Amino acid sequence: MLNSLWLSHFTATSVIGRGLEPTHDALRQQRGGLAPCAFETVDLSTFVGEVAGVDSVQLPAHLADFDCRNNRLALLGLHQDGFSAAVESAIARHGRRRVGVLLGTSTSGILQTEQAYRRRDPATGALPDDFNYRTTHNTYSVADFVRSAFNLEGPAVVVSTACSSSATVFASAARMIAAGLIDAAIVGGVDSLCLTTLYGFNSLELLSSEPCRPYDADRNGLSIGEAAAFVLLERPADSLDADDVLLLGAGESSDAHHMSSPHPEGLGAHMAMVAALKAAGLQADDIDYINLHGTATPSNDAAEGQAVAALFGNQVPCSSTKGATGHTLGAAGGLEAVISALALQQGFLPGGLNTRNVDPGIPIQYLTANQQRAPRRVLSNSFGFGGTNCSLILGRAA
Numbered sequence: 086m087l088n089s090l091w092l093s094h095f096t097a098t099s100v101i102g103r104g105l106e107p108t109h110d111a112l113r114q115q116r117g118g119l120a121p122c123a124f125e126t127v128d129l130s131t132f133v134g135e136v137a138g139v140d141s142v143q144l145p146a147h148l149a150d151f152d153c154r155n156n157r158l159a160l161l162g163l164h165q166d167g168f169s170a171a172v173e174s175a176i177a178r179h180g181r182r183r184v185g186v187l188l189g190t191s192t193s194g195i196l197q198t199e200q201a202y203r204r205r206d207p208a209t210g211a212l213p214d215d216f217n218y219r220t221t222h223n224t225y226s227v228a229d230f231v232r233s234a235f236n237l238e239g240p241a242v243v244v245s246t247a248c249s250s251s252a253t254v255f256a257s258a259a260r261m262i263a264a265g266l267i268d269a270a271i272v273g274g275v276d277s278l279c280l281t282t283l284y285g286f287n288s289l290e291l292l293s294s295e296p297c298r299p300y301d302a303d304r305n306g307l308s309i310g311e312a313a314a315f316v317l318l319e320r321p322a323d324s325l326d327a328d329d330v331l332l333l334g335a336g337e338s339s340d341a342h343h344m345s346s347p348h349p350e351g352l353g354a355h356m357a358m359v360a361a362l363k364a365a366g367l368q369a370d371d372i373d374y375i376n377l378h379g380t381a382t383p384s385n386d387a388a389e390g391q392a393v394a395a396l397f398g399n400q401v402p403c404s405s406t407k408g409a410t411g412h413t414l415g416a417a418g419g420l421e422a423v424i425s426a427l428a429l430q431q432g433f434l435p436g437g438l439n440t441r442n443v444d445p446g447i448p449i450q451y452l453t454a455n456q457q458r459a460p461r462r463v464l465s466n467s468f469g470f471g472g473t474n475c476s477l478i479l480g481r482a483a
Contacts, residue, residue: 087364089331090259091321092479093269094171096162097423099312099410100134104165109427115455117409117438119296119308124278125196131292134310134411135278136161151230153194153221155277159230162275162313171317172235175269185267186232186241187258189250189274191415193243194221196279227275239267245415247469248378249337250274251314252418252477256335258318273315273419282309282414297381297412298439299405300390300451304381310411314419316426327483330426333462334365340472347385347468351392354378354466357474358396361464365478369397372478373460374434376425378468379405380412389466390447397449404452408438418467422477425463429481432459 096104100118101111111118119132142157163169176184201216220226225243232241240261244253251274258270286292286309293306321331337360340353347354362369375397378389386405393403406424413420428434434456443451462480 086366087259087334088263089321089333090262091319091325092316092330092332092426093319094168094317095315095423095426096166096168097312097314097420098136098162098165099413099420100136100310101409103161105427109431111409112424112427112435113433113455115436115438117296119411125280127280127283129283129287129292130294132296132308133278134308134413136311139277148230148233150217150220151226153197155190155194155227155275156230158277158311158313159227159275162315163234168315172271175317175319176235179268181236181238183239183268184237185239185258185261185270186228186237187244187254187270187272188228188231189244189254189415189418190224190227190276191245191247191250192276192279192282193224193226195281196277197221199280231271246473248414248417249467249469249473249475250415250418252422252465252467252475253337255318255332255422255477256337256475259332259335262320269317269319271315272318274416275313276413276415277311278309291382293381296439297408298441299377299379299381299408299437300386300444300447301440302442302444304383304386307380307382308411310413312410312413312416312420314416314423316419316422325482327481328430329482330429331480331482332477333480334361334367334478336360336364336476338474340474347388349388351388353472353474354389354392354468355395357476358392358464361476361478367462367478372397372401372462372464374428374463375401375403376421376463376465377403377405378466379407379437381407386444387447389468390449394448399448399450402434402450402452402456404435404437406435406437408440418475421465421467422479425465425479429460429463429479434458434460
């Protein structure tokens with residue numbers, strides 16, 4: 086059983102808002118941010134969740150080697166909701182060697198490489214001298230950047246398990262804290278738009294030509310978004326407020342069914358949810374809301390829905406918030422953990438956007454409108470390519 090950990094501070098930046106207040110307001114108003122793709126040189130008929138202003142973010146001079154879209158988005162996220170100050174406070178309490186950095190991403194700063202290829206030497210094909218793979222494209226770049234930004238000396242790890250990446254880091258950090266390696270961890274994820282992602286998903290015929298419609302009977306694909314989500318994870322304080330949020334359990338599985346398709350019966354999803362309940366010491370009927378992975382692809386929603394129905398029936402309200410934010414890939418688990426924490430603190434269940442006719446073949450209680458209910462415990466699902474699955478259970482301290 087997992088010892089509960091405290092989400093002592095958290096923040097999220099996505100297309101629906103920079104920070105908690107605008108994110109909460111957008112969810113309350115059921116206002117999405119998806120728009121026709123006008124990103125970079127991409128020529129695709131699809132909708133994306135692009136965060137405005139990322140390109141104008143300036144990294145400090147001593148961090149200039151890390152300059153890329155992904156790290157600019159990370160810095161933008163770190164500056165919201167007093168998160169950087171909260172980290173500095175944690176460093177003062179625990180020490181620089183006792184605060185870890187565990188982040189998820191899928192493509193990291195690959196856009197920097199895509200742009201560098203356009204500037205290759207016409208004679209030799211050499212990449213430009215100012216291109217630095219290690220501090221930009223490299224998957225580890227974002228953890229290295231955050232670690233350097235706070236001058237930390239503890240463990241720093243990037244998990245890249247596709248779309249479960251920034252949920253899995255919660256479980257990894259919990260194990261590090263339980264082992265006594267660290268006392269606190271910056272967890273979450275950052276993933277930014279790039280050409281590889283957009284054209285790659287288009288080649289798989291998974292992109293929707295309209296804002297994605299999770300769990301809709303006529304859903305036809307996903308919408309790609311980008312986000313930076315951060316959580317400061319610590320052991321619970323001696324006294325907690327009633328609306329403080331705890332990580333109660335985490336469950337992971339790897340069914341390795343297929344490179345890109347989920348197990349048709351949702352085997353890995355079911356295993357992850359069962360493991361999360363066991364880690365939290367809870368039963369299925371203890372869960373008040375499920376934030377679904379819900380990508381809006383026909384096979385993904387059907388597989389997840391089958392797994393949820395097998396475990397929870399149709400008694401637990403569910404929704405996917407990707408209709409508002411788009412699928413933020415390696416940042417999705419962190420973003421949706423923060424959204425789940427907001428639901429717990431603010432006392433509401435977010436309805437899924439764009440879904441007009443819930444698929445009658447998926448027997449779950451899917452919300453298309455907000456419910457004014459105060460959940461006590463929330464389960465958040467994140468499932469990735471290759472059958473990598475992670476479910477988190479969050480709860481109010483009360």
